[in-house]
Amino acid sequence: MGGPRFEPVRTVRAYERIVEQIEEAVESGSLHPGERLPSERELMAQFAVSRSTVREALRVLQARGLVRSRPGDPNGAEVLPFTPAALHKSMTTLARVDELSLGELVQFRMVLDASANLLAARLRTDEQLDEMDAAIGRMRAAVAVGYDEFSAADVAFHDAVARASRNKLIEICTDVVRSIVLGLISEKIAGAPDRQALMWRSIRHHEEVLAAVRAGDGPLAARLSRQTMYDYYVGYVPAGERPALRALLE
Amino acid sequence: MGGPRFEPVRTVRAYERIVEQIEEAVESGSLHPGERLPSERELMAQFAVSRSTVREALRVLQARGLVRSRPGDPNGAEVLPFTPAALHKSMTTLARVDELSLGELVQFRMVLDASANLLAARLRTDEQLDEMDAAIGRMRAAVAVGYDEFSAADVAFHDAVARASRNKLIEICTDVVRSIVLGLISEKIAGAPDRQALMWRSIRHHEEVLAAVRAGDGPLAARLSRQTMYDYYVGYVPAGERPALRALLE
DNA sequence: CTAGTGCACTGGTCCGACCAGTAGGCTACG
């Protein structure tokens, strides 16, 4: 050991330096949402680079959800308020590209939804209870209408629960994983011959969950929600993956 | 109502169309990690656009962690195996601007870690039990060495548990959220005057969790792991957010 | 005072060029 420590040199592209600088300015708060960046032609003067380089940097910042550019805007790119959109996007990519099995996805939904219900039972407001109640009403009315409307109402219920948990990560992950699961099997559900019976059973289960949330019984709400989701999806999960799902049912 | 329904026209930038096409090819699996995209000059011919446009598209794809370009590479951009780097990046950004609170992050870790333990208690192999045991051994040896080594051993334990859960989503999210939490407060922990006492208590807690996992008692392992994490981090969470954490402790 | 028009500026796209890297084939030497 000993001797001079040489660090490997990392060639940094010009546009990356620009990204770093603007990103730092935004995240440190010296550039607030709603403010405008200088125009591309002015940025290329400030950074002493060509416009192509400035634009590549702006594309990266835009992909990260930090800024937005509109053609014709007399001002420069707009600094956006922080939204979890980029997080949502990368989470979606992860779930799509990483060859996740339906079992894993459903299992993750069970975990998230149960936690959301557990928290919602303690933290929900009366307005959020009303939202959940209204969503179940929509589900009931939708049985005769069709699966799409039923599914939308079901989503509304789970969204209300997720919001009531007051944890944005739970909210986002719930949304992402749900949309992927639905994308994989919604047409199968919609075409099931006994789908009306499934819908009614699902409604009854949701009512039980809501009752537990209303009563403030978090563990019960969590257990019921896991069971609800298991019953609803287990038929579409390969038999080999079902034991892993049942492991969540205690 | 009635009459022809006109959809609002959405001007789509050329580079966005390119991003969509390549993204779709990667996520759908028709382009596998390790494969190469055509060179920029060839892409500009295939998409019938200029090289600038191709490059802006590639910058976006690179920001999303899907491809990587190296200058001088005789082949085109390389399709990358998925890494949670983009996920990590966007979550870090949100955490930096206080869009995600420490309380939410710790809460999410409690949810994930408890679920991982619950599943690991049922699904773990003997080799994985050995890994967890070895990690605790490292933790014990690290108390005298320093916090960094202790933390690394702690990470190894939780990683082993996450792997034993056999759910990649839990594994990845655990990893990302943990590193962000540690990035926020590791220096505070490292500088705590009573850190040695904290480490010993943490080791004892981990041993209890491992015993429950070994015994196959999932619910106990889950409860203990939540308590362990709560005890370890609660001191760094603002008092106003603590009730939300305690809501997970039943 | 208002309605309308034009201008100045924006971002989106294209083109052509040059540079610095890399890899692999080719050559010249041992």
Next chain:
DNA sequence: CGTAGCCTACTGGTCGGACCAGTGCACTAG
């Protein structure tokens, strides 16, 4: 014949200039 080293044909990174279609604002004509 084998190998070390050069040379070339690519690659991506950057530059500068150009044109177009939008947008907002100031100015003008009613």
